[in-house]
Amino acid sequence: MTPELISSLKQFAPEGVIISGLVFLFIMDAILPSSRESRLPLFVVLFSCILGALVTIGVIPTEASSLFSGVIQSDGVTTFFRLLFFFSCAGGTLLAYETKVLDRDSLSEFSLLILCVTFGMCLMASATNVLMLYIGIETVSIISFVMAGLKRDDARSNEASLKYLIFGAVASAIMIYGFSLIYGVTGSLNYGDIAKALIEGGGEPKWAILLSMVMVYVGLAYKISAFPLHFWTPDVYEGAPTPVTAFFSIAPKAAGFGAAIRFFLCVLSTPGEAGVWTPMALGHGAWTQAIAVLSVLTMLVGNLSAIGQKNVKRILAYSSVAHVGYLLMGFVSANAFGVTAVLFYLVAYCLMNLGAFWVVGLVADRKKSEDLEAFKGVGWEDPFLGVTMAIFLFSLTGIPMFSGFVGKFLLFSNVVQTPGFLWLAVIGVLNSVVSLFYYANILKAMWLDKPDTVVEAPVSSVHRIALAVLAIPTMVLGLYFEPILKVTQSLVATFR
Amino acid sequence: MLSWMTFIPLLGAAVVLTLPRQQHNLIRLVSVVATAIPLVLGVVLFLRFDRTTAAMQFVERAPWIASFNIEYYFGVDGLSFPMVLLTVLLSFLCIFASWGIEKGVKGYFAMFLFLESGMMGVFCALDFFFFFIFWEAMLLPMYFLIGIWGGKDKVYAAIKFFLYTLFGSVLMLLVMIGMYYYSEPHTFDLLKLAELRPFAGKTLELFGTALPMDKLFWCGLFIGFAIKVPIWPFHTWLPWAHVEAPTAVSVILAGVLLKMGTYGILRMNYPILPEATQWASMGMVVLGVINILYGAFCAMAQKDLKKLVAYSSVSHMGYVIVGMASLNSTGVNGAVLQMFNHGTSTAMLFLLVGVVYDRVHHRWIIKPDGSQGFGGIAAVVPVYTGMMALAVFASLGLPGLSGFISEALVFLGAFSVPRFQTMVVVSSLGIVLGAAYLLWMFMRVFLGPLNEEHKDLEDMNWRERLMLVPLCILVIVLGVYPMPVLELMRVSVAQLVSYFG
Structure with a gap:
């Protein structure tokens, strides 16, 4: 083995842990069939995630380094995403095991699949080579189709899976065609070389570059469910089992943003002094302007569609589209502050969205329905659920005291600082007013309406602890975000 | 002292939440105590207040979030102190006006105390970010107080109030961020901003047109505050909210919350953007x-x-x-x-x-x-x-x-x-x-x-x-x-x- 490979493998150790977990699950499934009925797979997943996180912290890179001849980059941003993925993988698995949405038999499959997705997401967020990126995206996508269809006898779940598959196949076909164009223009697959070739070519041939970038955007937009590739989101989120939806709404999206950060800043920008990039011209203006427009469209579509929905999972699905719109605002400045804002928002979003879906899962468990009607009076039946849901929803709205506000504050700060983009900030804040309307609708059902039937079903302490683990940081980060901001900043500082 | 006045009601709310649900009288008693202490402290401050200076008094400040220079910064002057007195007095009296509440007593008094903390914070905070947190935090108890304990159209009234006020405050949020980044050194400190007054004569580009920065900021803040006052044509939430809210909440709404709008204009628009004010x-x-x-x-x-x-x-x-x-x-x-x-x-x-x-x-x-x-x-x-x-x-x-x-x-x-x-x-x-x-x-x-x-x-x-x-x-x-x-x-x-x- 060459020294380069050895040092690469060392930086790749967290992913190694996840692969080991996967292999272990496979073997266990084969030689110990009775484990399918037990909680053993759950513990394997949790253990892999915790160990993976510890290893990640152990190998925090102090500077960016290219691994495996430049297909993957290991830097602070990689570290950040690994931790986020491990956390949401553990959260999603715990939710799956503790609610009655999935039957016992699918649970061991779920464990296997979610670990596999986690591995794919790590690849996505660290890829610096278009083929590597494609492999990461496909790993995540194909397994996601299976996960969405885990409830085999549920027609909605099947529909979700099929829609996801068709959309995904089209989007990735378009994306890889874009990659082939890029290769044709630049003769390279590595981000660094592509960027160099683009600069040397002076932006010519203009239309081929523009077309290829639009195609890549299609692939990424599908992954993060941004306009105009967001159509699958509500159907898939509604149809998929709630734990799967909870996981989908945070982790693959975050992975998409990881990939987008690298692609936009490493391929489409020229680095200036530390933490500042100059966005390349694409078509008529810099790509940042296109992103600003897409951000506005995404948040408008998400928020306006969410208003009329009757199903809470659909509301949250459209709301997640709107949040992608907010997150895209982080790119308009093309600097380290913007990246920090995106990463911080992802942390906040991960906590509050997972929490909101968690509550939805619990309510669906007791009422056998996810409609707004089913939420009536839940706050009075079980104040703990009501209060934590209120925290998550207010945080999603972006009301101060909660982490969602800090995330929005950072994103808007990013936009206000960037000359020429104030309009984006104005539309952005008005959108968060619109979002209050549907979030408050859920709260209204939970607290202001009378329950039709009172269901006495005490929530187990595992759920209480889990919800507290999500709700407390949501509040604490809202009031004191200095430490996590500093950590994120230092992680971003190693990114170039 | 101001911190105590602000946070004792919040502490009271926490105590109320730990009490058993059926102990109505105990909950009320705790609420009386939690509003009486700020009232007594208010009287003490009234006696000690120096009437010969325009400087901030009873100042408490500490760094809070260093990356953005955000401070925990309390202080009162002649503009805010009368409002502080009004707040502690009316809150105390309103506890008695709430005696007849029988539904969800625990939640009601907890929310009410939380609301008092929010109001106190708004009048005492001298850091824009800090102010903003209180300004918005107050909306949450208000939404529930109107929406749960209100009259027959309470749900509509509550959401209307919430949406209107949030609309105003997001504009304020943008102005807040703008003031931070366009002041040198970057600061949220309201007194510092009033001293620097760095916005006159600059322009900002919005939707392709260059607009004078100070007037833009002035209008953003003014709309935010005007909704609270409420100034026509932003008043339509008021009849709903006031009529549907339970008595004590109407009192607080009319007695204190409306004044936050005018207070905000006096605290921010006037000293920081005097040219635009003129x-x-x-x-x-x-x-x-x-x-x-x-x-x-x-x-x-x-x-x-x-x-x-x-x-x-x-x-x-x-x-x-x-x-x-x-x-x-x-x-x-x-x-x-x-x-x-x-x-x-x-x-x-x-x-x-x-x-x-x-x-x-x-x-x-x-x-x-x-x-x-x-x-x-x-x-x-x-x-x-x-x-x-x-x-x-x-x-x-x-x-x-x-x-x-x-x-x-x-x-x-x-x-x-x-x-x-x-x-x-x-x-x-x-x-x-x-x-x-x-x-x-x-x-x-x-x-x-x-x-x-x-x-x-x-x-x-x-x-x-x-x-x-x-x-x-x-x-x-x-x-x-x-x-x-x-x-x-x-x-x-x-x-x-x-x-x-």
């Missing part, structure tokens, strides 16, 4: 006059007692706006005094409406079917009638009661500005209208032949008398001798108007 003063006068007249006309048309009082608030806040817009010390003194006096007199009115509503469960002056809702009840409830008469006369500005002095100062101040004189003359019509709707209401409800439906109406009990007596005393004392409040603000106001040369 530019906008004519517009403010016009809006103020519209408020006075529009509120009065609407009040006149109301058949519901509480709605009448709610619209009278719109009208009375118009005087505050006119006084502020005059930009001279007489007018601004009058405005701040009017903020305080309106707080006491309107609180009395809402409390009194609540008293009668608790007994007969309606508040129609004229019922929807056209018959008289009340009539002649002065004969059966003399104490109630006396208190109502006092509140009505204070509210319509009878000389010798508190409303008169502040309104007179407002008019004096505004009239001394030549270009406002026509507007002032027009707005003085509001006084006549105010007298008309209030006396009309008084006549229909209390005078004339006794409505047989209400011949068994009970007069006020000891609890209700106790919560109104302090306000009665204030209304009379400040009507005769307003100096205790005027002295608090005089130096600060003088410094504020000095920005306008």
Whole structure:
């Protein structure tokens, strides 16, 4: 083995842990069939995630380094995403095991699949080579189709899976065609070389570059469910089992943003002094302007569609589209502050969205329905659920005291600082007013309406602890975000 | 000291939440204590307040979020201190007005105490970010207080209130971020910003047009605050929220929350953006006059007692706006005094409406079917009638009661500005209208032949008398001798108007 490979493998150790977990699950499934009925797979997943996180912290890179001849980059941003993925993988698995949405038999499959997705997401967020990126995206996508269809006898779940598959196949076909164009223009697959070739070519041939970038955007937009590739989101989120939806709404999206950060800043920008990039011209203006427009469209579509929905999972699905719109605002400045804002928002979003879906899962468990009607009076039946849901929803709205506000504050700060983009900030804040309307609708059902039937079903302490683990940081980060901001900043500082 | 005043109610809310659900009296007792301590501290500060300086007093500051230079920064001056006193007083009295709440007692009092903390924070915070947190945090308990414990259209009222206010505050959020990044050094410190005043003469590009930065900021802030005041045309949430809210919450809404809007304008727009304030003063006068007249006309048309009082608030806040817009010390003194006096007199009115509503469960002056809702009840409830008469006369500005002095100062101040004189003359019509709707209401409800439906109406009990007596005393004392409040603000106001040369 060459020294380069050895040092690469060392930086790749967290992913190694996840692969080991996967292999272990496979073997266990084969030689110990009775484990399918037990909680053993759950513990394997949790253990892999915790160990993976510890290893990640152990190998925090102090500077960016290219691994495996430049297909993957290991830097602070990689570290950040690994931790986020491990956390949401553990959260999603715990939710799956503790609610009655999935039957016992699918649970061991779920464990296997979610670990596999986690591995794919790590690849996505660290890829610096278009083929590597494609492999990461496909790993995540194909397994996601299976996960969405885990409830085999549920027609909605099947529909979700099929829609996801068709959309995904089209989007990735378009994306890889874009990659082939890029290769044709630049003769390279590595981000660094592509960027160099683009600069040397002076932006010519203009239309081929523009077309290829639009195609890549299609692939990424599908992954993060941004306009105009967001159509699958509500159907898939509604149809998929709630734990799967909870996981989908945070982790693959975050992975998409990881990939987008690298692609936009490493391929489409020229680095200036530390933490500042100059966005390349694409078509008529810099790509940042296109992103600003897409951000506005995404948040408008998400928020306006969410208003009329009757199903809470659909509301949250459209709301997640709107949040992608907010997150895209982080790119308009093309600097380290913007990246920090995106990463911080992802942390906040991960906590509050997972929490909101968690509550939805619990309510669906007791009422056998996810409609707004089913939420009536839940706050009075079980104040703990009501209060934590209120925290998550207010945080999603972006009301101060909660982490969602800090995330929005950072994103808007990013936009206000960037000359020429104030309009984006104005539309952005008005959108968060619109979002209050549907979030408050859920709260209204939970607290202001009378329950039709009172269901006495005490929530187990595992759920209480889990919800507290999500709700407390949501509040604490809202009031004191200095430490996590500093950590994120230092992680971003190693990114170039 | 200010921190204690702000956070003791929050502590009280936490204690309330740990108490068993059935212990109603214990919960109420804790709430009384948690609002009494800030009141006592408020009195102590009132005695220690230095009336000769415009500087911030009782300052408490500590770094909070170093990356953005955000500070934990409390302090009061002559503008905020009267509001602080009003807040602690009304909150304390409102606990007694909430005695009759039977549904979800624990949640109600916890929310109420949380609300008091929020209000205190708004008046004491001197860091924009810190201020903003309190400003918005207050919305949450308010939403639930109206939405859960309100009247029949509570859900609509609650969401309308929430959406309107959030709309205003997101604009404020943008201005806040803008002020931070366009000041050098970047700061959220309101006093520092007032000292630097770095925004005049710069431009900002919005939707392809370059706009003057200070005027843009001024308008963003003004809309945010105007919704709270509420200034026409942003007032439509108010009748809903005030009418549907439970009595105590209406009192807080009218007595304290509306003042946050005008306070915010005085604290931010005036000192930080004085040039833009001068530019906008004519517009403010016009809006103020519209408020006075529009509120009065609407009040006149109301058949519901509480709605009448709610619209009278719109009208009375118009005087505050006119006084502020005059930009001279007489007018601004009058405005701040009017903020305080309106707080006491309107609180009395809402409390009194609540008293009668608790007994007969309606508040129609004229019922929807056209018959008289009340009539002649002065004969059966003399104490109630006396208190109502006092509140009505204070509210319509009878000389010798508190409303008169502040309104007179407002008019004096505004009239001394030549270009406002026509507007002032027009707005003085509001006084006549105010007298008309209030006396009309008084006549229909209390005078004339006794409505047989209400011949068994009970007069006020000891609890209700106790919560109104302090306000009665204030209304009379400040009507005769307003100096205790005027002295608090005089130096600060003088410094504020000095920005306008």
